[in-house]
Amino acid sequence: FDAVDVIRTKRDGGRLSDAAIDWVIDAYTRGTVADEQMSALAMAILLNGMDRAEIARWTAAMVASGERLDFSDLRRDGRPLPTVDKHSTGGVGDKITLPLGPLVAAFGVAVPQLSGRGLGHTGGTLDKLEAIPGWRAGMSNDALRAQLRDVGAVVAAAGSGLAPADAKLYALRDVTGTVEAIPLIASSIMSKKIAEGTGALVLDVKVGSGAFMKTVDDARELARTMVDLGADAGTRTVALLTDMDTPLGLTAGNALEVAEAVEVLAGGGPSDVVELTLALAREMLDAAGLPDADPAAALADGRAMDVWRRMIAGQGGDPDAPLPVAAETDTVLAPATGVLTGLDALAVGVAAWRLGAGRARKEDPVQAGAGVTLHAKPGDRVTAGQPLLTLHTDTPDAFGRAREALADAVAIEAGDGPTSGDREPGLDRSIV
Numbered sequence: 001f002d003a004v005d006v007i008r009t010k011r012d013g014g015r016l017s018d019a020a021i022d023w024v025i026d027a028y029t030r031g032t033v034a035d036e037q038m039s040a041l042a043m044a045i046l047l048n049g050m051d052r053a054e055i056a057r058w059t060a061a062m063v064a065s066g067e068r069l070d071f072s073d074l075r076r077d078g079r080p081l082p083t084v085d086k087h088s089t090g091g092v093g094d095k096i097t098l099p100l101g102p103l104v105a106a107f108g109v110a111v112p113q114l115s116g117r118g119l120g121h122t123g124g125t126l127d128k129l130e131a132i133p134g135w136r137a138g139m140s141n142d143a144l145r146a147q148l149r150d151v152g153a154v155v156a157a158a159g160s161g162l163a164p165a166d167a168k169l170y171a172l173r174d175v176t177g178t179v180e181a182i183p184l185i186a187s188s189i190m191s192k193k194i195a196e197g198t199g200a201l202v203l204d205v206k207v208g209s210g211a212f213m214k215t216v217d218d219a220r221e222l223a224r225t226m227v228d229l230g231a232d233a234g235t236r237t238v239a240l241l242t243d244m245d246t247p248l249g250l251t252a253g254n255a256l257e258v259a260e261a262v263e264v265l266a267g268g269g270p271s272d273v274v275e276l277t278l279a280l281a282r283e284m285l286d287a288a289g290l291p292d293a294d295p296a297a298a299l300a301d302g303r304a305m306d307v308w309r310r311m312i313a314g315q316g317g318d319p320d321a322p323l324p325v326a327a328e329t330d331t332v333l334a335p336a337t338g339v340l341t342g343l344d345a346l347a348v349g350v351a352a353w354r355l356g357a358g359r360a361r362k363e364d365p366v367q368a369g370a371g372v373t374l375h376a377k378p379g380d381r382v383t384a385g386q387p388l389l390t391l392h393t394d395t396p397d398a399f400g401r402a403r404e405a406l407a408d409a410v411a412i413e414a415g416d417g418p419t420s421g422d423r424e425p426g427l428d429r430s431i432v
């Protein structure tokens with residue numbers, strides 16, 4: 001094969017043969033197809049798409065570029081241990097993995113969460129957990145298996161051995177305007193989850209201003225594509241579409257989100273976070289063959305909290321240590337009286353990022369205490385001058401740029417409107 005011929009085929013709207021896909025992924029991983037050639041091909045795919053068979057082959061080739069974990073032989077008390085993972089396509093304030101893994105593990109299911117760090121305005125689960133003093137994301141495969149067997153829940157950094165073709169390609173797409181292509185997003189996410197070796201997978205596909213997918217139609221297409229890829233690879237996969245027009249819960253930022261997740265594990269926490277955690281837990285338990293399990297009971301009676309404490313301690317963290325707090329805060333006041341009708345997820349995510357909760361480049365550090373706290377959610381009544389948002393940072397120079405990001409984030413309508421008491425649940429859920 002010749003890289004230029006492969007690029008021309010896709011540029012001109014043709015389909016790539018299995019052999020061409022296998023060759024180009026392998027050659028790119030080994031460095032014989034150059035970055036500029038792969039970025040041209042990624043752009044041709046973004047513009048002309050791939051059919052289902054092409055996407056499945058592309059995904060399989062990325063899985064085959066590295067190692068594939070296998071948990072099918074895990075046993076507890078002599079019985080096979082089902083494995084189920086969850087993946088969110090990324091949102092603002094999306095700390096659901098933190099309570100969800102321990103919650104599902106409380107029912108004797110193993111949840112092998114191999115995660116990444118955040119880039120841009122969506123936070124990364126590892127960054128959040130690293131706010132806990134002592135907690136480490138790095139784990140050997142043996143340690144991972146042992147924790148899955150003994151505790152049931154683990155959140156660890158995906159090793160560089162899993163889908164290395166995707167690691168290289170995702171970094172390239174990030175700087176060449178080629179992230180936003182459904183075939184490339186679907187194959188990127190699913191190659192990592194298939195290589196991770198989970199038996200079943202529940203996808204939380206986000207829709208709205210703070211998500212990759214801005215429309216329900218696009219989100220549904222992404223969800224269907226990923227569900228099909230899971231089926232092709234023998235990983236039972238279901239997807240929920242959920243709202244990301246406004247942040248989840250009342251916090252965006254690393255330590256702030258850990259604190260909120262712990263509230264949920266203690267049986268409290270904001271209702272939207274609790275509802276989504278339970279909805280995803282039910283899907284995961286169903287996929288593990290436990291359709292009658294009652295996850296709400298395990299939040300209420302402390303079983304999920306017990307697993308959380310063991311999960312954190314198992315990775316060097318101190319679940320009782322105070323969480324880091326940012327050095328400085330600044331308060332954004334409600335500009336009018338009325339009903340809060342919008343609090344834009346993307347704007348809050350960008351503000352949290354600028355305050356130091358996220359990173360612009362892969363190598364950048366993040367601040368554990370930085371982020372945004374919400375004092376009201378859409379549907380709530382607010383009064384002019386009341387605190388609406390608190391901004392947290394160690395670098396107060398950032399307040400100005402964070403406020404700029406929030407300039408058009410808030411919508412308040414005069415009049416009575418609904419109060420939070422009669423608000424519809426914020427979830428727009430549908431199963432794919």
Ligand code: URA
Nearest residue numbers: 170179184185188189
């Ligand atoms: N997340 C991924 O892992 N890959 C993408 O392409 C987009 C989001």
